[in-house]
Amino acid sequence: MRAAGILLVGWAALGLTVLVLPGLTADNGWSVLFAALLLGLFGVVLRPALAGLMATIGWIGVLAGWLLAQAALVYLALAITPGVHVDGFWTAFWASWIYSILISIVLWVVTAGRTEAVTRHLLWVNRRFRGKVPETGVPGVVFVQIDGLSAPLARWALDTGNLPTLGRWLRSGSHSLTEWHARLPATTPASQAGLLHGASDQVPAFRWYEKESGRLIVTNQPADAAVVETRLSDGNGLLAAGGVSVSNVFSGDAPVSLLTMSTARAGRGPDRYVSAYLLDPFGLTRSMVLTVGEIVKELHQARRQRLRRVEPRIRREPSYVLLRGVTNVLLRHLNLTILAEHLMRGTPAIYCDFVDYDEIAHHAGPARPEALAALEGIDGVLANLEEVAAAAPRPYHFVVVSDHGQSQGATFRQRYGAGLEDLVRGDVALATDDEQEGRAATLKASLLPSSGADAPRPVADEPEFVVVASGNLGLVYLARQPGRLSLEEIEKHAPGLVDRLAGHPGIGWVMVRTEDGPLVLGGAGRRLLRDDTVTGTDPLDGFGPYAAGDLRRHDRLSHAPDILVNSLHDPATGEVAAFEELVGCHGGLGGWQNRPLLIHPSSLTVDRRLDSADDVHKLLKSWLKSLH
Known part of the structure; x- marks a missing residue:
């Protein structure tokens, strides 16, 4: 029945393509049906072979296959069908796109809101594993990571019905929710x-500066992620056993690593999966139609925020509009395709990070409607995976x-008219209160890109200062001075800098190292972490019970900055004030x-207590061991 339904949809889509495309004609409807x-037959017989061939060529082959392979199949089918006349390959090229888009639209209308249709397609695509993989x-x-989802917001979304799959698991008692500390x-x-x-x-941060090499490490760049993994891997990670x-x-x-930053440059790419995905009319064209819809939705939602004067908000750049479409549709669907195959292969452990929610929450706000809609989409993926796993x-x-949560607020620059780097340099007039006027000094600094998309590179010419941001955490390095500097040494080379930072109304606290150990400074007090002696007002008040312990640990990390800065x-x-x-x-x-979850x-x-990601790792490892 499924094959007959798809054939009827294909017949109708191809008929419409013949009607609208010049250079393509058919004598009658039976020719179109043939x-x-x-x-359909070419898709079953030839498409897998083409996907494999494209993957052996590499990314050039994948791109060429995406552009030309489907067109070649359409051209072949039309050329050998009696009663169908096509003027040439390029007519077939445009016919392939029109045909695929029409099929995608019809299938979306028929299956909108239903996970079963996607699941059936995934099972059909992976039918070759049935009966061939030994059952056990x-x-x-x-392991499904929902990037950026905090436990408090998850509980709220569950109460409002935004996460029906997770809600069903929790209400049935099959699953439990535990909060942990990041x-x-x-x-x-x-x-x-x-x-x-x-x-x-x-x-020590999302990005940091290493004085020894003069290099900025940006962890979402493949080269840098690979370097960092060599430092943290002992060969016995969570996914080491197959x-x-x-x-x-x-x-x-993991022996198999796909779309993963640290292994992207090692030739362990997802070429075959991408090839198959791009050549799958249901997968690719459905995703493309939904991607366009996501972009249109983003433009509408951004405009609505402006018209309603929603605060806080930021300008949503054109690059983000496209990125939202890619992460919220294409990458999500590709991840689902890969996961479904490995479920049907019987892979013992799979870990996948879905970044949809995190990316949208960065630009729209963690609890805004568009961010919650992304959560619903990931919840739908869980429903698909549950259905595939049953087979x-x-x-x-x-x-x-989740790996962390998110905090909301107007940015530091929006609040004060300048960024953290300007405050360090002291050469920009800041929109501060009267007590802060006149405190700036002329300091030379070099600001490195704060966007996670920027490529890693050495910092040229040994600037006096390197300032980098990770959300509302700032790292300040006196780049010309070797090693980690103490407060006394910072005062020698940059007198007044620490006081200027600690006294700014947009700064919650700064941490520096002293002869007596790490010291946390605020506008009206200080806290010596060695014995928790507080003078004046405790700068860590309101930052939670883990703050002092987290800072003691951070002070011991390699490549910790000379001055660690946290926003108000x-x-x-x-609310906080991001330096980005x-x-x-x-x-x-x-x-x-700092309040992620574990379901x-x-x-x-x-x-055990889950006071860190390392604690969660030990727990997950113990679960895997107990199951095997």
Whole structure:
């Protein structure tokens, strides 16, 4: 019945293509039906071989296949069908796109809102594994990371019905929700270094400066991620025993690593998966139609925010509009395709990071409608995976984990008219209160790009200062001075800098090293972390019970900055002030950014405190060991 339905849809789509495209004609409807039948057969017989061929050529082959392979199949079908006349290859090229888009639209109309149609397609695509993969009663585990989702917001979304799949799991008692603490820095690379390798202490921020090499490390760049993984991997990561890593920063020592930053340059790419996905009319064209819809939706939602004067908000750049379409549709669907195949292969452990929610929350706000809609989409993916797993050769447990949360607020630059780098330089007039006027000094600095998309590079000419940001966490290095400097040394080389930072109303606290150990300074007090002696007002008030411990740990990390800076935090609203132009941010302390979650099968119990990503790693490893 499914094949007959698809044939009818293909017949109708091809008929419309013949009607609207000059240079393509048919004598009658039966000729069109025969051509549609040939296209379906070619898809079953030839498309897998073409996908494999494209993958052996590499990314050039993948791109060429995306542009030309489907057109070649259409041209072949039309050319050998009696009663169909096509003027040449380029007519067939445009016919292939029109045909595929029409099929996608019809299928979307018929199946909108239903996960079953997507699941049936995934099972059909992976039908070759049925009966060939030995069945086993030993459970596997699928780890799904929802990037950036805080436990408080998840509970709220569950109460409002935005997450029906997760809500069903929790209400039925099959799963439980546990909150854990993401240590400073609350970033994906630091948390994944802990979750996947148990070594979060190798990552002091999302990006940092290494004085020894004069290099800026940016962890979402493949070259740098690979370097960092060599430091944190001991060969016994979470996925070492036959696991698969999908769309992560680090691999967890998985033998199969796809769309993962740290292995992207090692020739372990997803070429075959991408090839098959691009040549799948249901997958690609459906995703393209939905991507266009996502872009239109983003333009509408951004305009609505402006017209309603929603605050806080930021300007949503054109590059983000496209990025939202890619992450919220194309990457999500590609991840689902890869996961479904490995479920049907019986892979014992799979870990995949879905970044949709995190990316939208950065630009729109963590609890805004568009961010919540992204959460709903990921919840739908969980429903698909649950249905696919029911047909897999082994039973599967589903574990949902987030790496950090997000905190909201107007950015530092929006509030004060200048960025953290300007405050360090002291050469820009800041919009501060009267007490802050006249405190600026002329300091030479070099600001490195704060966008995660910028390529890593050495910092040229040894600037006096290097200032980098990770959300509302700032790192300041006196780049010309070797090693980690003490407060006394900073005062010698940059007199007044620490006081200027600590006294600014947009700064919650700064941490420096002294002869007596790490010292936290605020506008009206200080706290010596060695013995927690407080003078004046405690600068860590309102930053939570973990703040002092997190800072003691961060002070011991390699490549910690000379001055660690955290933005203000309003305990009444939970708002912070990002040093990047992001309305939702994470990386420092304050708000919900340090409160991620773990949703796990109730049969897999939590028997320890989860005060860090490393603690969660040990727990996940113990679960895998107990299942095998």
